[in-house]
Amino acid sequence: MNVLGAVVSWKFYKLLYSHFWGYSFKTSEFSQPHVFENLQKYAHLYNILTTYIPIVILNMVGLLDLSWGTQLYIMMIENLIIAIIMSILGVVEWFFMRRYLKEDSYKKLPGAKSSGMMNLMNVIEDSDFSENEIAAVKQQRLKDKLAFGTRP
Amino acid sequence: MANYAATYCISEDSLDLKLVYFPFLVSMAILFVLSVLGARQKKKHKLLTNFVIMMGMLEHIAIISQIIMTFFFGTWRYAIVIILIWILHVVAQPLF
Numbered sequence: 001m002n003v004l005g006a007v008v009s010w011k012f013y014k015l016l017y018s019h020f021w022g023y024s025f026k027t028s029e030f031s032q033p034h035v036f037e038n039l040q041k042y043a044h045l046y047n048i049l050t051t052y053i054p055i056v057i058l059n060m061v062g063l064l065d066l067s068w069g070t071q072l073y074i075m076m077i078e079n080l081i082i083a084i085i086m087s088i089l090g091v092v093e094w095f096f097m098r099r100y101l102k103e104d105s106y107k108k109l110p111g112a113k114s115s116g117m118m119n120l121m122n123v124i125e126d127s128d129f130s131e132n133e134i135a136a137v138k139q140q141r142l143k144d145k146l147a148f149g150t151r152p
Numbered sequence: 153m154a155n156y157a158a159t160y161c162i163s164e165d166s167l168d169l170k171l172v173y174f175p176f177l178v179s180m181a182i183l184f185v186l187s188v189l190g191a192r193q194k195k196k197h198k199l200l201t202n203f204v205i206m207m208g209m210l211e212h213i214a215i216i217s218q219i220i221m222t223f224f225f226g227t228w229r230y231a232i233v234i235i236l237i238w239i240l241h242v243v244a245q246p247l248f
Contacts, residue, residue, distance in 0.1 A: 009208030010245050018201040022194030043244065050240040055215075058233050071171055072221040078176040079214050085180075086207055093204055100198060 010043045014093075017100050033101040040097060044090040055083040157226055176214045183207060215241065 004012040015025045016036070059080040066073050154161055187203040215238045222231035 004209075009212060011205050011208030014201050014205050018198045018205060019194065019196035020202050020205070021190045022196050024196075046244050047241070050244065051215075051237055054233070054237045054240075058230065058237070062227075062230055066227070069171075070225060072218070072225045072227065074171065074174060075176070075214070075218050075221050078174055079218055082176060082180065082207075082211060082214060086204070086211060089200065089204055089207075093200055096198070096200060100201065 010040075010047075014040065017097075033098075037097055037101060041094055044094070047090070048087050052083040052087040055079055059083075157228060159226065176210060176217075179210055180207065183210065212241075 013036075059076040062076045063073070063080070066076070183206040184203055187197075187199050187206065190197040190202060191199040215234065219231065219234050219238060222228070222234055
């Protein structure tokens with residue numbers, strides 16, 4: 001992810017909270033999510049100013065200057081559309097990012113004072129386990145309670 | 153026939169390659185479908201975010217393809233500008 005982010009596109013850093021096909025690249029929660037959020041916003045703003053706007057201008061000039069019927073002309077249309085769509089989607093994604101980063105933090109046990117404590121059942125229920133698997137875990141917990149009693 | 157800049161002649165055969173209509177827009181649609189399927193398969197998969205991530209790679213390829221095409225068709229003015237755009241695009245990656 002770091003290599004792709006540094007060489008291909010800064011957008012790959014979004015993998016930290018995107019849960020690509022349910023997979024998590026992040027092993028712990030952000031200590032300062034707003035720093036990451038701001039970096040992503042600045043990166044997109046920079047991308048709009050230095051990449052998308054010049055591409056839109058260049059390709060619009062190209063489309064007026066050249067004539068239809070070549071692969072270059074088709075590519076100019078494509079890059080123009082992609083630049084417009086991606087600049088809009090990037091801005092829309094800003095508004096989702098804060099919620100996603102908040103959602104992504106671990107849940108505390110009800111009434112737990114330590115920020116390091118996690119509620120295992122919440123984590124399991126929020127993950128991609130099937131209902132049967134969750135039911136099996138719950139059943140096992142019940143059996144454990146009956147066998148060993150509740151911890152004091 | 154003359155190239156676009158009318159600076160030299162090129163063989164018509166070289167331009168007689170079969171046109172591929174909107175390969176990147178088709179790829180974009182495929183990536184969107186992939187992201188939708190991901191969101192359906194895994195509830196944590198963020199549809200929009202993952203689509204933007206996958207598009208990051210496609211944008212890069214699209215810009216490089218346009219650079220190649222500008223050289224292929226001898227449109228140097230466009231080549232210089234698109235290369236500058238690509239450099240600005242690449243330089244920013246390690247900063248963020």
